[in-house]
Amino acid sequence: MNREVVASTARLDLCAPVIGDVEPLVALWSDPETMKYIGGGEPWDDVKVRSRIERAIDTFADTGCAFYTIVERASRAVIGQGGLVPIEFNGKEIELGYRLGRAHWGKGYATEVARASAARGWGALGFGRLVAVTYPENVGSRRVLEKTGFVEVGETDVYYGVRCVLYELVKG
Numbered sequence: 001m002n003r004e005v006v007a008s009t010a011r012l013d014l015c016a017p018v019i020g021d022v023e024p025l026v027a028l029w030s031d032p033e034t035m036k037y038i039g040g041g042e043p044w045d046d047v048k049v050r051s052r053i054e055r056a057i058d059t060f061a062d063t064g065c066a067f068y069t070i071v072e073r074a075s076r077a078v079i080g081q082g083g084l085v086p087i088e089f090n091g092k093e094i095e096l097g098y099r100l101g102r103a104h105w106g107k108g109y110a111t112e113v114a115r116a117s118a119a120r121g122w123g124a125l126g127f128g129r130l131v132a133v134t135y136p137e138n139v140g141s142r143r144v145l146e147k148t149g150f151v152e153v154g155e156t157d158v159y160y161g162v163r164c165v166l167y168e169l170v171k172g
């Protein structure tokens with residue numbers, strides 16, 4: 001598949017989402033352990049993944065933002081999603097997010113995605129501030145944010161209707 005690469009890291013390509021991503025992503029997001037700290041904590045089926053990809057394709061076309069499809073360059077495999085999306089829970093904000101298939105945890109990949117996404121946010125997209133939210137107990141995700149330079153703001157239930165920790169990163 002010919003992909004539009006939006007940003008690259010040492011080992012990964014962040015690609016514009018396409019409908020062909022549904023099948024490999026259903027394989028990743030149907031795993032309950034992976035989805036434990038996403039939304040309501042339920043695994044996603046084909047219908048849900050397809051609707052999210054369709055939305056991501058539209059958001060990317062309109063804004064250049066999206067949860068990009070993450071491709072591991074060495075294997076050419078789709079291993080997850082990550083990037084920047086516009087949200088409006090507390091005024092207009094840009095949220096950094098990432099999720100990887102379980103086989104790809106613990107390799108530093110999410111930190112590469114977060115850093116590349118922030119660089120795109122400051123550069124091509126011209127943002128000055130990013131936010132991120134995690135479940136308080138999602139220690140791995142919190143560590144990724146800290147390694148990327150995000151600062152903890154505090155706990156809130158304004159985002160997504162669940163109690164979570166809000167982080168922010170302001171352009172240096």
Ligand SMILES: CC(C)(COP(=O)(O)OP(=O)(O)OC[C@H]1O[C@@H](n2cnc3c(N)ncnc32)[C@H](O)[C@@H]1OP(=O)(O)O)[C@@H](O)C(=O)NCCC(=O)NCCS
Pocket residue numbers: 033034035037038098099100101104105106107108109110111112133134135138139140141143144
């Ligand atoms: C959270 C997630 C993105 C982390 O991805 P990753 O590629 O493994 O992250 P990295 O390797 O870049 O960094 C993870 C860091 O957290 C640490 N960590 C991970 N799990 C941990 C745990 N249970 N306790 C303490 N530290 C932990 C790692 O040691 C690493 O820190 P280090 O580099 O200082 O050693 C991945 O596990 C994932 O996709 N989980 C499911 C989806 C999800 O929860 N997404 C985030 C929603 S907010």
